Amino acid sequence: MIWLLITSFNASRFRPDSAMELLTDPSWLYNWPRWLDIPLMKWINDWFKVFNQEYGIYFEAVNNFLLGAILSLKHFLMMMPWPLVIALVVAIVFFSSGRKLGTTVFVGICTFFIGFLHPRFWDKAIETTSIMIIGILFCIFIGIPLGIAMSRSVRVRNATLPVLDLMQTIPSFCYLIPGIMLFGLGAVPAIIATVIYAVPPLVRLTDLGIRLVDTEVIEAAEAFGASKKQKLLGVQLPLALPNIMQGINQTTMMALAMVVIASMIGTRGLGDEVLLGLQQLNVGKATEAGLAIVLLAIVLDRITQAYGQKVQDRKKPPEK
């Protein structure tokens, strides 16, 4: 702290010529003195500049890789005739929900309505979905292992929780803009922003889910001599699955919200339709696009919910 004060003081352009002045002139006690200021901004800017120059090439590699992944997914989905895509969505819902007819029909209609609202929305929705799928995959690869680590060690949890708080509360533009500087405009910074914004609920719910597993069940596994790995894969993860699925569901919803915000940094998709509508003061157009986003949200929500529900059903006593 003292070190921080001294460095800040020395780095400040506004510091008095000699520290003695502070004793003779007490005016600095009334208004916050301009030299009492951590030069955090300057540090981050300097660091970021060097970082960008030194490691830019790696980011470009990541950029190309991610972009390739998104584009191939997008092209694959766009190549297919739209009725086939709807049929595919319906089939996924049908099987993941345990053959619930109501949900399946509902999701089918929602999917159809995305294109029905405006023919242009269909391709846009596919674009948005592709970015989201890649983003969610990243969230899963990062979030679930981190959640597991948190549930195992109090120290990891104590270190991670403030970071998660930060990720959830820091305004998204604070990392959208550096994202642009590192990766350029477009889909890739959107994915990075999506991961930052959407991964916390998954981490939290994985951690919670594992810790909520009945201690007696865990003891039973231990009493039979299960190793940590056997316990995790055989008991903890399967029993935490409803919570983890809920986490994936939340991550999906938040990712969708972020993809819309990301349209402001040039990410194409349903978000830029909303943006366009607003810029042209075309309320109807913005509403149409907004509705399309809601429909997409419903479809994705039902797919992820349905799977979690099916896992949970097994734990219930038979229905009378």
Place this chain on the structure above:
Amino acid sequence: MSKIEIRNIYKIFGNHPDQVLPMVKEGANKELVMEETGHTVGLDNVSISVKEGEIFVCMGLSGSGKSTLIRHINRLIDPTAGQVTVDGVDVLSLDDKEILDFRKKTMSMVFQRFGLFPHKTVIENVAYGLEIQEVPEAQRKEIAQGQIDSVGLQGFENQYPAQLSGGMQQRVGLARALATDPQILLMDEAFSALDPLIRSDMQNQLVDLQSKLKKTIVFITHDLDESLKLGDHIGILNGGRLVQVGRPEDIIMNPADDYVRAFVKDVNRSKVLRAKTVMTKIDKFDASTINASSTYKYDEDTFIEDLVPKVLKDRSTIEVIDKTGNTTGYISSDELSVALTKTT
């Protein structure tokens, strides 16, 4: 030789158990330690020894440390101080890998709320111990099926635990524990969550199984009737301290202190006491009172509830005989009235 030997175990829960240990060793009681240090004394200088093939019942009210004690045997809990030996092996000296091996091979556990895996079917649950031991699937299915048959759950193999009643779930728990063919069975309030009829049923089933299998069983309960019915030896815990250890008759006839006395006060003595405990030895009995026409011979291990009607009906005398048929003593109405009178 004793199968399980627990010597001078202390367990203190809290942030700095080692600092509190000397205080507990000096004899401070649970409340005092809690007040002064904020630590909870789980076990306070407990020593028990369990013989091979017997059922040792550990009894006490909730908070007496009985569940903590049983978890020291398979080291689900590490003691603050003391020694645990199973089969001559010092359990506390085992490293992480050895302890897993030890749990796999030597013992298994049955839980109060069953501890079944809700995401596995009955047969998968029963086979769990074998799955952990990496027994091939076909073989473990076969063994598990055998255990399911032996507890009478045929036809429920592919149900999930939540679809079964409490009694059936605990039978799954028992079958799961037996599937690995352990030498030692740890039963933590195994029947406490069941309703009385099912509980009695399960107790009989356990006695039956035990007469065939001869496992070493450590059984935890808060129910005195249950411990008297099942236990070869009973240890009574109070506030983390072992108050009394003995055969069921010893506990009933000579309760060590007021706590035990309060426990045994309402017990049905005729179901616990055996002929040999209450009889007057042959050399001390006044043989002139025997009416030869109404004398019945009974084995010395008979519970006196079977004798009471005979004696009451026609004032007969019971001749108690040992395994070889020799008369060892007599029981008349006098002995019965002494035995059945509550000690207050």
